[in-house]
Amino acid sequence: MKYQCEGCERLVQVESFRIEDGQLAVTCRVCGAKTLAGPSPSVSPVVAAAPVVAAAPVVPVALQEASREREDAPGARGGDNAAVAMPAPEVFVPPAPARASVTALRVIRSEAASLAPPDFDGDPFQSPPGHCPKCVAPMRDDAGACAQCGLVYANFIPDEHQPSGFLSTEWRALMGTWHDWDAHDRLLSQAMGRGELAMVGRLYRLRLARAPNDPQALRGRDEVVRRVTSAVPLASDGPSPALARKVKNTVMGAVMVVALVLVLVLFQLLRGAF
Structure with missing residues (x-):
C-alpha cells in the first residue's frame, strides 16, 4: 500500500x-x-x-x-472513551501522464544535383593537361616518357588514337543522355560487336581524368573491364567451329589420297606378279 x-x-x-x-x-x-x-x-x-x-x-x-x-480493551464497546475503528486511508493514484505525440519526419532527398547535366569541358577525345595522351595516366614533370605505357611523348601521333566515325558520333550522343545507363549499355554492346571496346574504355578514362568522381564514367570503365575479362576465356576455349570443320576436311582428304596411292601400288604389284 x-x-x-x-x-x-x-x-x-x-x-x-x-x-x-x-x-x-x-x-x-x-x-x-x-x-x-x-x-x-x-x-x-x-x-x-x-x-x-x-x-x-x-x-x-x-x-x-x-x-x-x-x-x-475495556470500555471499547461503549462510553465516551470508546475507540472508533478508523477506515483505511484513501490512496491517491496520480493519472498516467499522456504520451507525447511523436511525428516521424520523412527526409526527402533531392535528386536534382545528381541529375544535373555534367560539364563536358574540353575535347572529349583528347587527354587533359598533365595526363599521358595514350593511356591517360598522370604524367611526371621530369619524365619524357610514360611510366605506365612507355610512350615517348615526343613521338605521340594523335590520329592513331582517335575513335572511328561511328564511335565518335555515338559518344557525342551519349553525352546528351549521360545519366541514362541504358544508353551506356547499348553503346558498350555496339562497341563490343564492332571490336572497339578498348577504345570505349579509353573514352571513359578520358572522362574520369576530367571528372574523377563521375559515377557513370566509373561504372562504364568497370563494365568495360568486366566484358573484356569475360570474353577472353571464351576465345581461348578452342578453335572456332568453322576452323575445326576446315581442319577436319583437310585431314579426311589427305587420308583418302594416301589410301588411293596405296591401292594403286598394290594393283601394280599384283599385275606384275601375274
Whole structure:
C-alpha cells in the first residue's frame, strides 16, 4: 500500500505506522516528513479531482490487529472513551501522464544535383593537361616518357588514337543522355560487336581524368573491364567451329589420297606378279 507524502509529494510505500490521537501516523522514508490520516466522511478533493479511480485499498494485517485489540480493551464497546475503528486511508493514484505525440519526419532527398547535366569541358577525345595522351595516366614533370605505357611523348601521333566515325558520333550522343545507363549499355554492346571496346574504355578514362568522381564514367570503365575479362576465356576455349570443320576436311582428304596411292601400288604389284 502506498500513500502520498505531504512533505515531498511522492508516492511512498507504507513500511511502518503508528496511532497518534486516533489518527494513523506514517513517516516518509525519503524526506522524513510525518503524515497524519484520520477518518473522513467525504472523499478528499484531490481524490475527487483525479481522473483515474483507484481500487479499494487493502488494510494491512497489523492495522487490523491493532483495531481488534482496541475493540477488545475495556470500555471499547461503549462510553465516551470508546475507540472508533478508523477506515483505511484513501490512496491517491496520480493519472498516467499522456504520451507525447511523436511525428516521424520523412527526409526527402533531392535528386536534382545528381541529375544535373555534367560539364563536358574540353575535347572529349583528347587527354587533359598533365595526363599521358595514350593511356591517360598522370604524367611526371621530369619524365619524357610514360611510366605506365612507355610512350615517348615526343613521338605521340594523335590520329592513331582517335575513335572511328561511328564511335565518335555515338559518344557525342551519349553525352546528351549521360545519366541514362541504358544508353551506356547499348553503346558498350555496339562497341563490343564492332571490336572497339578498348577504345570505349579509353573514352571513359578520358572522362574520369576530367571528372574523377563521375559515377557513370566509373561504372562504364568497370563494365568495360568486366566484358573484356569475360570474353577472353571464351576465345581461348578452342578453335572456332568453322576452323575445326576446315581442319577436319583437310585431314579426311589427305587420308583418302594416301589410301588411293596405296591401292594403286598394290594393283601394280599384283599385275606384275601375274
